[in-house]
Amino acid sequence: MTAPAELTRTPADSAVTLAHIMSEHDTNLYGTVHGGVVMKLIDDAAAAAAGRHAGVPAVTVSVEEMTFLAPVRAGDLLTVRARVDHAGRTSMDVGVVVTAERWNLTGPVTRVATAHLVFVAVDADGQPHRVPALDPATPADRRRQRRSRTGRPDRR
Numbered sequence: 001m002t003a004p005a006e007l008t009r010t011p012a013d014s015a016v017t018l019a020h021i022m023s024e025h026d027t028n029l030y031g032t033v034h035g036g037v038v039m040k041l042i043d044d045a046a047a048a049a050a051g052r053h054a055g056v057p058a059v060t061v062s063v064e065e066m067t068f069l070a071p072v073r074a075g076d077l078l079t080v081r082a083r084v085d086h087a088g089r090t091s092m093d094v095g096v097v098v099t100a101e102r103w104n105l106t107g108p109v110t111r112v113a114t115a116h117l118v119f120v121a122v123d124a125d126g127q128p129h130r131v132p133a134l135d136p137a138t139p140a141d142r143r144r145q146r147r148s149r150t151g152r153p154d155r156r
């Protein structure tokens with residue numbers, strides 16, 4: 001369980017943006033996109049941000065919050081933005097914001113979902129692996145860092 005003690009990364013260093021055009025194969029009987037399809041994209045983007053921060057693969061350990069704010073439809077351009085908000089010893093809190101541009105791409109950009117997930121960096125044996133410290137470089141980074149663990153029990 002090693003990580004160079006002096007190594008730090010800012011949230012911007014590991015932030016991930018994933019864009020995806022939703023298709024009719026993603027929809028349910030009501031013609032809107034399945035929540036599970038959006039959840040998969042959220043998990044993918046968050047895992048990539050956590051893995052970038054850690055420098056090793058990271059696995060999802062907890063979904064602290066997942067909120068769907070507006071429906072997503074076939075043809076929408078979905079943008080999933082993930083960033084590490086807090087780094088513990090081996091765990092990372094990742095915040096995700098999902099926006100949609102409607103099919104004709106002329107309407108307003110709508111926030112359709114938010115999520116907060118926890119990942120744990122793992123070594124080749126699947127054991128928790130130490131992660132670099134997070135350097136919250138901006139006031140917004142520091143605010144997100146403070147909020148990320150609010151109400152989350154300390155498991156140690």
Ligand SMILES: CC(C)(COP(=O)(O)OP(=O)(O)OC[C@H]1O[C@@H](n2cnc3c(N)ncnc32)[C@H](O)[C@@H]1OP(=O)(O)O)[C@@H](O)C(=O)NCCC(=O)NCCS
Nearest residue numbers: 059060061062088089090091118120122126127128155156
């Ligand atoms: C991730 C995993 C290796 C952690 O193992 P573990 O024995 O719980 O490890 P630890 O108790 O040492 O905890 C490791 C870290 O995870 C955090 N953690 C563990 N369970 C957690 C939970 N339910 N919620 C939030 N954080 C959690 C701990 O607080 C600790 O954080 P820290 O090192 O930053 O202080 C293990 O739980 C696992 O393999 N889970 C399955 C992950 C997976 O396959 N995900 C994909 C699902 S399909």
